[in-house]
Amino acid sequence: MSRAAAVRADLRLLIDGQAVRGEGEPLHVVNPATEDECAVVAGASPEQVAAAVEAAAAAFGEGPWGSPEERAGALERLADGIERRHRELVEAIVTEVGSPVALAESLQVAVPAAHLRHYAKLALEDRTERLPPDPGPPGSASIVAYRPVGVVAAIAAYNYPLLLAVHKLGAALAAGCTAVLLPSPRTPIATLLFGEAVRAAGLPAGVVNVLAGGAEAARALTEHPRVDKIAFTGSEAVGTQVMRQAAAGTRGVVLELGGKSAALIAPDADLAAVVPGIHFRYARNGGQACAAPTRLLVPESAWDDFAAISEAAYRDLRVGDPWSADVTVGPMISAAHRDRVERFVADAVAGGARIIAGGGRPPVERGWFTNPVLLAGAAPGSPVAQEEIFGPVAVAFPYRDLDEAVALANGTRYGLHAYVYTADTESGVALAARLRSGSVSVNGGGAFRPDAPMGGFGASGVGRELGRWGVHEYLEPQHVQWAR
Structure with a gap:
């Protein structure tokens, strides 16, 4: 195989169901194995970031998008889309990340598709808990239902761009949330290709928006007031900054910040x-x-x-x-x-x-x-x-x-x-x-x-990804009580 893989020049952002050209600063993507520029991607402007968040908020409305069956079907179609684009995604990841091809074939591309299929199963679960009757007075009955948190800002690191995106997006979609996905500016190619799979999967407009951009786009996304939760994988220093930005709006976070x-x-x-x-x-x-x-x-x-x-x-x-x-x-x-x-x-x-x-x-x-x-x-x-x-x-x-x-x-x-x-x-x-x-x-x-939690203690982050624990990160418990 050649060390240089062709990268398409027509990569677009996905905002409100439409493929659009970025209007922000260009991202110059360099192949780390050759030091050659392999792509120039137009990033999202602050206005486009805002449009993506507003589209996700509109798609969420007052509750989950679609029925559990519809969400499961959409996740299955996303997995199908990854598998249909397997070769193109492998080429993109080897080129922009420098991952050895054997690792790109498996952990970088095949595993994300398999994990999406597990999230499809989790989308079908009824998580409602029925509490025992309370004698009062007055006597009452209760359930605890789990409601999707809303709009999720999903930000992935460069080392496993597709896998990390899927861990956030799969759980959020299974829970009924909508999302705006932003990859590392160093490795946007595979994620934008995944955005094409999202569009082809026929999800309602605005449910998933896929952007590209640098620090300005990330800040515009994490500080947007209509973002309800932020999921981030990256360094401890940046994760701490994301946590501060989330705290300003009293929003939750899921942070995976590394290890030793x-x-x-x-x-x-x-x-x-x-x-x-x-x-x-x-x-x-x-x-x-x-x-x-x-x-x-x-x-x-x-x-x-x-x-x-x-x-x-x-x-x-x-x-x-x-x-x-x-x-x-x-x-x-x-x-x-x-x-x-x-x-x-x-x-x-x-x-x-x-x-x-x-x-x-x-x-x-x-x-x-x-x-x-x-x-x-x-x-x-x-x-x-x-x-x-x-x-x-x-x-x-x-x-x-x-x-x-x-x-x-x-x-x-x-x-x-x-x-x-x-x-x-x-x-x-x-x-x-x-x-x-x-x-x-x-x-x-x-x-x-895909059914076991991933996350850590201490400076390794907050919350968990994968399995039912990952889905629960994007749900809020709601106590419903009535008189008996």
Whole structure:
């Protein structure tokens, strides 16, 4: 395959059911593997952002759009639309994100379609709760019904643009909300292609609006008074700003703000079986993943074996052209981000850390590539061990006993995901109760389930996505009571 995929020049915004050309600042989208501009997308003007929100508000009216059956059918059609556009979406994501093609085929495109189908099932659920009669006086009966919150502003990060959009949009639509979707300005292409699938699916005008734009468009969206809830995936710093903007209008938020996940390798774990997979997990997609296990906790007694296995595993982590089927690590999203990632490593080494495996850059002429790096000897409280680097950088720490390992695992302000590796699954599940993390994968866990909640403790965010927990984020409980 060629490293350069053709990107259509006629991409449009979707506002009130119509494909329209953006009237705001142009977005210059650059292929991070080639450093070539691959598209210029006209962003939304503040007036177009306002029009999209007003369209969503009109489509919502005084309650949910459509019946549960209609919403389920629409979500199924959206999944169909992704599947029909599979190749075009894969090409867009490899081109604008730099995701290796194997990851783009699966987690970036196939999984979003599957998750939409699960949201279609959730749209059909009757969540009404019937409370027991109250003797009073006066006696009464009650139900608790769940009503859609209204207009949702859905803002996705660049690393998994379609997947993150679907997690917000699928839950909001299943709940009966309407939405305005805004991707990262770095990666708008796949999302605008998805907007075409929305239009083809025949949803009522205004139910889903798809925009593109930079900070001005995002601010106009999050500050619009007719937005009822904001769902955002991105950095902790921007998420904090979004929370402040939401607070000004007393609106709710769903925030997924990243992580610094620990991989706790128990003393009885089979290192040869688990260590290569851990390195693959944090290195894929260039390490640009919120749940990447970037803090590795290793028994002191197994340290030398761990280091030897890691050095061998690193030889299998291929960095380069994301169109190559055997490449694991694609480029960083920008030159500035690569510089940031490499600065973390350089500062850690200057502060006394040492490189166990990897490091440097691959021998390529163009593209914002950096090799994976495994560090040791850093202080647990140092920036490289505490900050979300969002690159293929991991730090390993030896521990004496499981109490120390748990303390190290919990020794961060983040709490999105944790990993436990042990020969005894039952003890691993029990150990999960001691970890302050929204999700815990024991021995690798399983598939990316659409029926399980995703979110975290502490600085990893507010609320949950996926499953019935994700849908509930877009519903308000309403108590209805009558005399008996």
